[in-house]
Amino acid sequence: MKICIVTHKIRKGDGQGRVNYEIAMELIRRGHQLTLLASEVAPELAESISVDWVPIIVHKYPTEFIRNLVFAQKSARWLRDHRGELDIVKLNGAITGVNSDVNAVHFVHNSWWRSPVHISQEHRDLYGLYQWLYTGINSYWEKQAFRKSKVVVAVSTKVAEELINIGVDPRKIRVIANGVDLEEFTPGSIExxxxxxxxxxxxxxxxxxxxxxxxxxxxxxxxxxxxxxxxxxxxxxxxxxxxxxxxxxxxxxxxxxxxxxxxxxxxxxxxxxxxxxxxxxxxxxxxxxxxxxxxxxxxxxxxxxxxxxxxxxxxxxxxxxxxxxxxxxxxxxxxxxxxxxxxxxxxxxxxxxxYSWKIMAQNYLDLFTEVIQNAQHSSYPYLSSSPRSMAVPCRTASPN
CATH class of the missing domain: 3.40.50.2000 (Glycogen Phosphorylase B;)
Structure with a gap:
């Protein structure tokens, strides 16, 4: 498969960036070709013969809002020129304006915008106003991005519920939880x-x-x-x-x-x-x-x-x-x-x-394969349900 991942950072030490890093590493191990549209990429990915990194340089712009806007424009321009060369395009949220196969959602700006603990509720000043406008604009762009994606992946059932609340068709939603490094985080003790x-x-x-x-x-x-x-x-x-x-x-x-x-x-x-x-x-x-x-x-x-x-x-x-x-x-x-x-x-x-990173990456790889097969054999836009990616343990209430 030829897979394109579009995100700002693909490296360890960054939550969303770490998820994409682990997906990318597993895809390389499986022999797939990767195109990464990102501003920052881990050296081991940038140097891989299986990776084509297309740098989207935005650091010189003054605010996060402007940097994100420039990133969206530059990445969309590249994708329009090269979309036919790719089997899968994976995005995160409203990162670019081009239709995607898979959009992985780590944060729903509409829910955050309406939250009583939104930054604008704590900062009744220009900074708070900026954050309110920034979140609101992202909320609008996200709705458009989710509508244009074949599949929307939620990192939790909480996010899945929030996506449904903003009008995303439940048939498009999959839940794939984030993973953890089981060799890095281990039981033990220290002085x-x-x-x-x-x-x-x-x-x-x-x-x-x-x-x-x-x-x-x-x-x-x-x-x-x-x-x-x-x-x-x-x-x-x-x-x-x-x-x-x-x-x-x-x-x-x-x-x-x-x-x-x-x-x-x-x-x-x-x-x-x-x-x-x-x-x-x-x-x-x-x-x-x-x-x-x-x-x-x-x-x-x-x-x-x-x-x-x-x-x-x-x-x-x-x-x-x-x-x-x-x-x-x-x-x-x-x-x-x-x-x-x-x-x-x-x-x-x-x-x-x-919930190792390897298992999470395998869930994404299975989803990519299913999206491609669905496109080849059926015009029906939605995928069959996947117990593997949807299954999560039940919750427990607090003690009385």
Whole structure:
């Protein structure tokens, strides 16, 4: 197959970029030819004889909105000239204006635009207005892009529901969850002193952008007040974050440990007893499945897409991400029961092993093959249902 992937970045260290990186690497291993329309590509991909990288240079433009607009125009121009040479064109969202075979959706801007925790709700200024307009315009463009795609892939059932809510035909939607590196994220332990963390205490971990309220650290901190002796490690950039001051106000300074922005999450996970991430709006949440692969029980929320993967055996899904009491009960449960944590951690790892990057990439490859076969043998625009890509474990409610 000759496959074209259109996205801004294709490399590790970037959520959407990592997904496309893993798809690309698996396609190369299978002997397929790849064309990558992207601004940044991992060196090992750019140097591969199976890859034709078409650089879309946009870094000189001043704002993200303008950079995205220029990227869309340049990539669309190239695709119109070369579409006949390709078997599959895979996009992400409204990245370009050309029809696609597969559009993989990691974020639904219309849902984010209407969210009560949208940036414009927190910043009643020019920056907030810019973000409101940026999200609204992307929302409009996305609807057009989804309408022009043969298949729309959602990274979670949450995203699938959001796509249906904005008018995407359910028959076009597939759910393929993101994956995790099972060799990079593994169960284990580490001396906490090396990280400046206390030993001989129960330690929960939170990771995310703590400069905004969307990740919901404030609810975690308020719940922590109700759970004596539990410590919390927080991974995220503290500059311009309101939460260090909130910790002082809540008198949690002895129990909350800010680690800053880190790239060594596989190591940090080994220092924790369990992971907590009750995000207010999260289409997927790679940190959840990474914690599970690390053998950690997880507490998350129904508003987090990765909750699809969390069963009663491996964690807790809060029905209301802002329910301080329910979160406190969940924290207390895991803090006080070592045997339960061990049992849940083993179950979490077992579930994560069903979602390796290789399995995710295989699901995409199967979908590409099906799209091509459908185009060759039928004029019917929709594909048959695929239990393999749609199947996700059920969710579990929080304790009463």
């Amino acid at each position: 906490r002193e090396e990280l400046g963390l206390p030993k001989n205490v129960t330690l929960a971990m939170f990771a995310g952008d703590i400069r905004i309220s969307r990740k919901n650290l404030d609810t975690v901190l308020q719940a922590l007040v109700k759970v004596p002796d539990l410590h919390l490690a927080v991974v995220g950039e503290t500059k311009n974050s309101p939460y260090p001051k909130m910790v002082e106000k809540l008198q949690l300074g002895q129990r909350v440990h800010f680690l800053g922005y880190r790239r060594d999450m596989p190591l940090l996970q080994k220092a924790a007893d369990f992971f907590v991430f009750p995000s207010r709006y999260e289409p997927f949440g790679l940190v959840v499945i990474e914690a599970m692969a690390s053998g950690l029980p997880v507490i998350t929320s129904k508003s987090t897409g990765a909750a699809d993967l969390v069963t009663p055996a491996c964690g807790i899904v809060l029905a209301d991400c802002n329910d301080i009491n329910s979160l406190a009960q969940s924290l207390e449960l895991l803090k006080s029961d070592y045997q339960l944590r061990q049992k849940m951690g083993r179950a979490a790892r077992a579930i994560a092993e069903q």
